[in-house]
Amino acid sequence: MRKRTPKARRIVVRLLVAGGVAAVLLYTEGQWESRSGGLMLVADLLNRPELLLGAALAALIAAAWLGDRRTALRTATRTVTVTAGVVFLLGVLAAHKVAAAETRSRETAPARPERALVVVHRSYAATARTGDSWQVLLESGEGWSARRWSLLEIGRAPDEARLVEASWTGRDQITVVTDSYRRVFNLDQDSGEPVEAR
Structure with missing residues:
Protein backbone atom coordinates (compact mmCIF):
# COMPACT_ATOMS: atom_id res chain seq x y z
CA MET A 1 0.00 0.00 0.00
CA ARG A 2 1.39 3.37 -1.07
CA LYS A 3 2.06 5.94 1.60
CA ARG A 4 -0.16 8.99 1.26
CA THR A 5 1.22 12.50 1.10
CA PRO A 6 0.63 14.19 4.43
CA LYS A 7 -2.01 16.92 4.44
CA ALA A 8 0.54 19.54 5.49
CA ARG A 9 2.72 18.71 2.48
CA ARG A 10 -0.25 19.07 0.10
CA ILE A 11 -1.02 22.48 1.60
CA VAL A 12 2.60 23.59 1.17
CA VAL A 13 2.58 22.39 -2.46
CA ARG A 14 -0.65 24.31 -3.17
CA LEU A 15 0.76 27.45 -1.53
CA LEU A 16 3.96 27.17 -3.60
CA VAL A 17 1.99 26.74 -6.84
CA ALA A 18 -0.30 29.67 -5.94
CA GLY A 19 2.72 31.81 -5.07
CA GLY A 20 4.42 30.92 -8.36
CA VAL A 21 1.32 31.76 -10.38
CA ALA A 22 0.83 35.02 -8.43
CA ALA A 23 4.45 36.04 -9.14
CA VAL A 24 3.93 35.46 -12.88
CA LEU A 25 0.66 37.47 -12.82
CA LEU A 26 2.33 40.34 -10.95
CA TYR A 27 5.20 40.41 -13.46
CA THR A 28 2.68 40.36 -16.34
CA GLU A 29 0.94 43.41 -14.84
CA GLY A 30 4.29 45.19 -14.46
CA GLN A 31 5.18 44.38 -18.06
CA TRP A 32 1.80 45.71 -19.24
CA GLU A 33 2.19 48.95 -17.30
CA SER A 34 5.68 49.44 -18.81
CA ARG A 35 4.07 50.38 -22.11
CA SER A 36 3.96 54.01 -23.15
CA GLY A 37 1.31 55.70 -21.01
CA GLY A 38 1.35 52.98 -18.35
CA LEU A 39 1.27 53.54 -14.61
CA MET A 40 4.83 54.47 -13.65
CA LEU A 41 4.96 53.16 -10.06
CA VAL A 42 3.33 49.84 -10.94
CA ALA A 43 5.84 49.35 -13.77
CA ASP A 44 8.78 50.24 -11.52
CA LEU A 45 7.62 47.88 -8.76
CA LEU A 46 6.50 44.89 -10.81
CA ASN A 47 8.46 44.85 -14.07
CA ARG A 48 11.26 42.82 -12.48
CA PRO A 49 11.70 39.58 -14.40
CA GLU A 50 14.72 38.39 -12.43
CA LEU A 51 12.97 38.78 -9.09
CA LEU A 52 9.40 37.74 -9.91
CA LEU A 53 10.02 35.11 -12.59
CA GLY A 54 12.92 33.73 -10.57
CA ALA A 55 10.67 33.47 -7.50
CA ALA A 56 7.93 31.83 -9.59
CA LEU A 57 10.36 29.31 -11.00
CA ALA A 58 11.79 28.53 -7.55
CA ALA A 59 8.28 28.06 -6.09
CA LEU A 60 7.19 25.78 -8.93
CA ILE A 61 10.40 23.72 -8.72
CA ALA A 62 9.89 23.30 -4.96
CA ALA A 63 6.25 22.32 -5.53
CA ALA A 64 7.29 19.75 -8.15
CA TRP A 65 9.89 18.24 -5.83
CA LEU A 66 7.51 18.03 -2.91
CA GLY A 67 4.35 17.04 -4.74
CA ASP A 68 5.06 14.15 -7.08
CA ARG A 69 4.57 10.69 -5.61
CA ARG A 70 5.36 8.44 -8.57
CA THR A 71 9.06 7.91 -9.32
CA ALA A 72 8.85 8.23 -13.13
CA LEU A 73 6.74 11.37 -12.97
CA ARG A 74 8.98 12.81 -10.26
CA THR A 75 12.12 12.19 -12.34
CA ALA A 76 10.57 13.78 -15.45
CA THR A 77 9.32 16.78 -13.48
CA ARG A 78 12.68 17.32 -11.82
CA THR A 79 14.47 17.13 -15.17
CA VAL A 80 12.14 19.71 -16.74
CA THR A 81 12.24 22.09 -13.77
CA VAL A 82 16.02 21.94 -13.36
CA THR A 83 16.46 22.54 -17.12
CA ALA A 84 14.10 25.53 -16.92
CA GLY A 85 16.06 26.86 -13.94
CA VAL A 86 19.38 26.58 -15.78
CA VAL A 87 17.96 28.27 -18.90
CA PHE A 88 16.54 31.09 -16.75
CA LEU A 89 19.87 31.56 -14.96
CA LEU A 90 21.76 31.69 -18.27
CA GLY A 91 19.28 34.27 -19.55
CA VAL A 92 19.79 36.45 -16.46
CA LEU A 93 23.58 36.21 -16.81
CA ALA A 94 23.40 37.08 -20.52
CA ALA A 95 21.21 40.10 -19.77
CA HIS A 96 23.71 41.37 -17.19
CA LYS A 97 26.62 40.80 -19.58
CA VAL A 98 25.16 43.12 -22.22
CA ALA A 99 23.97 45.70 -19.68
CA ALA A 100 24.90 49.25 -20.53
CA ALA A 101 26.21 52.11 -18.45
CA GLU A 102 23.12 54.25 -17.86
CA THR A 103 22.67 57.90 -16.91
CA ARG A 104 19.43 59.85 -16.47
CA SER A 105 18.68 63.54 -16.72
CA ARG A 106 15.41 65.06 -15.51
CA GLU A 107 13.88 68.47 -16.22
CA THR A 108 10.51 69.59 -14.84
CA ALA A 109 8.11 71.53 -17.04
CA PRO A 110 7.87 75.31 -16.70
CA ALA A 111 5.22 76.04 -14.04
CA ARG A 112 4.13 72.35 -14.07
CA PRO A 113 6.10 70.44 -11.38
CA GLU A 114 3.98 67.30 -11.92
CA ARG A 115 5.45 66.87 -15.41
CA ALA A 116 9.07 65.95 -16.11
CA LEU A 117 11.12 65.31 -19.21
CA VAL A 118 13.51 62.40 -18.64
CA VAL A 119 16.36 61.39 -20.94
CA VAL A 120 17.95 57.97 -20.37
CA HIS A 121 21.38 57.60 -21.98
CA ARG A 122 22.86 54.12 -22.39
CA SER A 123 26.43 53.49 -23.49
CA TYR A 124 27.35 50.04 -24.83
CA ALA A 125 31.06 50.68 -25.45
CA ALA A 126 32.31 47.68 -23.42
CA THR A 127 30.07 45.06 -25.05
CA ALA A 128 29.58 43.45 -28.44
CA ARG A 129 26.97 46.12 -29.18
CA THR A 130 28.86 49.39 -29.46
CA GLY A 131 27.52 52.92 -29.47
CA ASP A 132 25.01 54.96 -27.54
CA SER A 133 21.25 55.05 -27.32
CA TRP A 134 18.83 57.54 -25.80
CA GLN A 135 15.28 57.13 -24.59
CA VAL A 136 13.22 60.30 -24.24
CA LEU A 137 10.39 59.95 -21.72
CA LEU A 138 7.67 62.12 -20.22
CA GLU A 139 6.53 61.48 -16.66
CA SER A 140 3.15 63.03 -15.98
CA GLY A 141 1.11 63.13 -12.78
CA GLU A 142 1.80 62.27 -9.16
CA GLY A 143 1.56 59.26 -6.88
CA TRP A 144 -0.10 56.04 -8.01
CA SER A 145 -1.78 57.75 -10.98
CA ALA A 146 1.51 59.01 -12.49
CA ARG A 147 2.11 57.81 -16.05
CA ARG A 148 5.24 57.41 -18.12
CA TRP A 149 5.11 58.13 -21.85
CA SER A 150 7.80 57.12 -24.34
CA LEU A 151 8.46 59.88 -26.87
CA LEU A 152 11.44 58.54 -28.83
CA GLU A 153 14.16 55.92 -28.80
CA ILE A 154 17.24 57.16 -30.60
CA GLY A 155 20.42 55.39 -31.68
CA ARG A 156 19.31 51.77 -31.28
CA ALA A 157 21.63 50.84 -34.17
CA PRO A 158 25.22 52.15 -34.53
CA ASP A 159 24.43 54.08 -37.75
CA GLU A 160 21.28 55.78 -36.40
CA ALA A 161 20.88 59.40 -35.32
CA ARG A 162 22.43 60.83 -32.17
CA LEU A 163 20.56 63.01 -29.67
CA VAL A 164 21.57 66.66 -29.63
CA ARG A 182 13.73 67.65 -35.11
CA ARG A 183 10.42 66.56 -33.53
CA VAL A 184 7.93 68.56 -31.49
CA PHE A 185 5.44 67.04 -29.03
CA ASN A 186 2.44 68.90 -27.62
CA LEU A 187 0.93 67.67 -24.35
CA ASP A 188 -2.78 67.11 -23.88
CA GLN A 189 -4.09 69.58 -21.30
CA ASP A 190 -6.01 66.98 -19.27
CA SER A 191 -4.21 63.65 -19.58
CA GLY A 192 -0.68 64.95 -20.22
CA GLU A 193 -0.35 62.53 -23.16
CA PRO A 194 2.24 63.72 -25.70
CA VAL A 195 1.09 64.02 -29.32
CA GLU A 196 3.61 64.70 -32.06
CA ALA A 197 2.95 67.97 -33.89
CA ARG A 198 2.40 67.55 -37.64
Whole structure:
Protein backbone atom coordinates (compact mmCIF):
# COMPACT_ATOMS: atom_id res chain seq x y z
CA MET A 1 0.00 0.00 0.00
CA ARG A 2 1.39 3.37 -1.07
CA LYS A 3 2.06 5.94 1.60
CA ARG A 4 -0.16 8.99 1.26
CA THR A 5 1.22 12.50 1.10
CA PRO A 6 0.63 14.19 4.43
CA LYS A 7 -2.01 16.92 4.44
CA ALA A 8 0.54 19.54 5.49
CA ARG A 9 2.72 18.71 2.48
CA ARG A 10 -0.25 19.07 0.10
CA ILE A 11 -1.02 22.48 1.60
CA VAL A 12 2.60 23.59 1.17
CA VAL A 13 2.58 22.39 -2.46
CA ARG A 14 -0.65 24.31 -3.17
CA LEU A 15 0.76 27.45 -1.53
CA LEU A 16 3.96 27.17 -3.60
CA VAL A 17 1.99 26.74 -6.84
CA ALA A 18 -0.30 29.67 -5.94
CA GLY A 19 2.72 31.81 -5.07
CA GLY A 20 4.42 30.92 -8.36
CA VAL A 21 1.32 31.76 -10.38
CA ALA A 22 0.83 35.02 -8.43
CA ALA A 23 4.45 36.04 -9.14
CA VAL A 24 3.93 35.46 -12.88
CA LEU A 25 0.66 37.47 -12.82
CA LEU A 26 2.33 40.34 -10.95
CA TYR A 27 5.20 40.41 -13.46
CA THR A 28 2.68 40.36 -16.34
CA GLU A 29 0.94 43.41 -14.84
CA GLY A 30 4.29 45.19 -14.46
CA GLN A 31 5.18 44.38 -18.06
CA TRP A 32 1.80 45.71 -19.24
CA GLU A 33 2.19 48.95 -17.30
CA SER A 34 5.68 49.44 -18.81
CA ARG A 35 4.07 50.38 -22.11
CA SER A 36 3.96 54.01 -23.15
CA GLY A 37 1.31 55.70 -21.01
CA GLY A 38 1.35 52.98 -18.35
CA LEU A 39 1.27 53.54 -14.61
CA MET A 40 4.83 54.47 -13.65
CA LEU A 41 4.96 53.16 -10.06
CA VAL A 42 3.33 49.84 -10.94
CA ALA A 43 5.84 49.35 -13.77
CA ASP A 44 8.78 50.24 -11.52
CA LEU A 45 7.62 47.88 -8.76
CA LEU A 46 6.50 44.89 -10.81
CA ASN A 47 8.46 44.85 -14.07
CA ARG A 48 11.26 42.82 -12.48
CA PRO A 49 11.70 39.58 -14.40
CA GLU A 50 14.72 38.39 -12.43
CA LEU A 51 12.97 38.78 -9.09
CA LEU A 52 9.40 37.74 -9.91
CA LEU A 53 10.02 35.11 -12.59
CA GLY A 54 12.92 33.73 -10.57
CA ALA A 55 10.67 33.47 -7.50
CA ALA A 56 7.93 31.83 -9.59
CA LEU A 57 10.36 29.31 -11.00
CA ALA A 58 11.79 28.53 -7.55
CA ALA A 59 8.28 28.06 -6.09
CA LEU A 60 7.19 25.78 -8.93
CA ILE A 61 10.40 23.72 -8.72
CA ALA A 62 9.89 23.30 -4.96
CA ALA A 63 6.25 22.32 -5.53
CA ALA A 64 7.29 19.75 -8.15
CA TRP A 65 9.89 18.24 -5.83
CA LEU A 66 7.51 18.03 -2.91
CA GLY A 67 4.35 17.04 -4.74
CA ASP A 68 5.06 14.15 -7.08
CA ARG A 69 4.57 10.69 -5.61
CA ARG A 70 5.36 8.44 -8.57
CA THR A 71 9.06 7.91 -9.32
CA ALA A 72 8.85 8.23 -13.13
CA LEU A 73 6.74 11.37 -12.97
CA ARG A 74 8.98 12.81 -10.26
CA THR A 75 12.12 12.19 -12.34
CA ALA A 76 10.57 13.78 -15.45
CA THR A 77 9.32 16.78 -13.48
CA ARG A 78 12.68 17.32 -11.82
CA THR A 79 14.47 17.13 -15.17
CA VAL A 80 12.14 19.71 -16.74
CA THR A 81 12.24 22.09 -13.77
CA VAL A 82 16.02 21.94 -13.36
CA THR A 83 16.46 22.54 -17.12
CA ALA A 84 14.10 25.53 -16.92
CA GLY A 85 16.06 26.86 -13.94
CA VAL A 86 19.38 26.58 -15.78
CA VAL A 87 17.96 28.27 -18.90
CA PHE A 88 16.54 31.09 -16.75
CA LEU A 89 19.87 31.56 -14.96
CA LEU A 90 21.76 31.69 -18.27
CA GLY A 91 19.28 34.27 -19.55
CA VAL A 92 19.79 36.45 -16.46
CA LEU A 93 23.58 36.21 -16.81
CA ALA A 94 23.40 37.08 -20.52
CA ALA A 95 21.21 40.10 -19.77
CA HIS A 96 23.71 41.37 -17.19
CA LYS A 97 26.62 40.80 -19.58
CA VAL A 98 25.16 43.12 -22.22
CA ALA A 99 23.97 45.70 -19.68
CA ALA A 100 24.90 49.25 -20.53
CA ALA A 101 26.21 52.11 -18.45
CA GLU A 102 23.12 54.25 -17.86
CA THR A 103 22.67 57.90 -16.91
CA ARG A 104 19.43 59.85 -16.47
CA SER A 105 18.68 63.54 -16.72
CA ARG A 106 15.41 65.06 -15.51
CA GLU A 107 13.88 68.47 -16.22
CA THR A 108 10.51 69.59 -14.84
CA ALA A 109 8.11 71.53 -17.04
CA PRO A 110 7.87 75.31 -16.70
CA ALA A 111 5.22 76.04 -14.04
CA ARG A 112 4.13 72.35 -14.07
CA PRO A 113 6.10 70.44 -11.38
CA GLU A 114 3.98 67.30 -11.92
CA ARG A 115 5.45 66.87 -15.41
CA ALA A 116 9.07 65.95 -16.11
CA LEU A 117 11.12 65.31 -19.21
CA VAL A 118 13.51 62.40 -18.64
CA VAL A 119 16.36 61.39 -20.94
CA VAL A 120 17.95 57.97 -20.37
CA HIS A 121 21.38 57.60 -21.98
CA ARG A 122 22.86 54.12 -22.39
CA SER A 123 26.43 53.49 -23.49
CA TYR A 124 27.35 50.04 -24.83
CA ALA A 125 31.06 50.68 -25.45
CA ALA A 126 32.31 47.68 -23.42
CA THR A 127 30.07 45.06 -25.05
CA ALA A 128 29.58 43.45 -28.44
CA ARG A 129 26.97 46.12 -29.18
CA THR A 130 28.86 49.39 -29.46
CA GLY A 131 27.52 52.92 -29.47
CA ASP A 132 25.01 54.96 -27.54
CA SER A 133 21.25 55.05 -27.32
CA TRP A 134 18.83 57.54 -25.80
CA GLN A 135 15.28 57.13 -24.59
CA VAL A 136 13.22 60.30 -24.24
CA LEU A 137 10.39 59.95 -21.72
CA LEU A 138 7.67 62.12 -20.22
CA GLU A 139 6.53 61.48 -16.66
CA SER A 140 3.15 63.03 -15.98
CA GLY A 141 1.11 63.13 -12.78
CA GLU A 142 1.80 62.27 -9.16
CA GLY A 143 1.56 59.26 -6.88
CA TRP A 144 -0.10 56.04 -8.01
CA SER A 145 -1.78 57.75 -10.98
CA ALA A 146 1.51 59.01 -12.49
CA ARG A 147 2.11 57.81 -16.05
CA ARG A 148 5.24 57.41 -18.12
CA TRP A 149 5.11 58.13 -21.85
CA SER A 150 7.80 57.12 -24.34
CA LEU A 151 8.46 59.88 -26.87
CA LEU A 152 11.44 58.54 -28.83
CA GLU A 153 14.16 55.92 -28.80
CA ILE A 154 17.24 57.16 -30.60
CA GLY A 155 20.42 55.39 -31.68
CA ARG A 156 19.31 51.77 -31.28
CA ALA A 157 21.63 50.84 -34.17
CA PRO A 158 25.22 52.15 -34.53
CA ASP A 159 24.43 54.08 -37.75
CA GLU A 160 21.28 55.78 -36.40
CA ALA A 161 20.88 59.40 -35.32
CA ARG A 162 22.43 60.83 -32.17
CA LEU A 163 20.56 63.01 -29.67
CA VAL A 164 21.57 66.66 -29.63
CA GLU A 165 18.96 68.07 -27.24
CA ALA A 166 15.61 67.29 -25.63
CA SER A 167 13.99 70.19 -23.79
CA TRP A 168 10.82 72.01 -22.84
CA THR A 169 10.05 74.66 -25.46
CA GLY A 170 6.84 75.76 -23.79
CA ARG A 171 4.63 74.98 -20.82
CA ASP A 172 3.05 72.03 -22.70
CA GLN A 173 5.59 71.40 -25.44
CA ILE A 174 8.73 69.28 -25.78
CA THR A 175 11.22 69.51 -28.65
CA VAL A 176 13.69 66.74 -29.44
CA VAL A 177 16.60 67.54 -31.74
CA THR A 178 18.96 64.92 -33.20
CA ASP A 179 21.76 65.29 -35.73
CA SER A 180 19.31 64.35 -38.51
CA TYR A 181 15.81 65.49 -37.47
CA ARG A 182 13.73 67.65 -35.11
CA ARG A 183 10.42 66.56 -33.53
CA VAL A 184 7.93 68.56 -31.49
CA PHE A 185 5.44 67.04 -29.03
CA ASN A 186 2.44 68.90 -27.62
CA LEU A 187 0.93 67.67 -24.35
CA ASP A 188 -2.78 67.11 -23.88
CA GLN A 189 -4.09 69.58 -21.30
CA ASP A 190 -6.01 66.98 -19.27
CA SER A 191 -4.21 63.65 -19.58
CA GLY A 192 -0.68 64.95 -20.22
CA GLU A 193 -0.35 62.53 -23.16
CA PRO A 194 2.24 63.72 -25.70
CA VAL A 195 1.09 64.02 -29.32
CA GLU A 196 3.61 64.70 -32.06
CA ALA A 197 2.95 67.97 -33.89
CA ARG A 198 2.40 67.55 -37.64
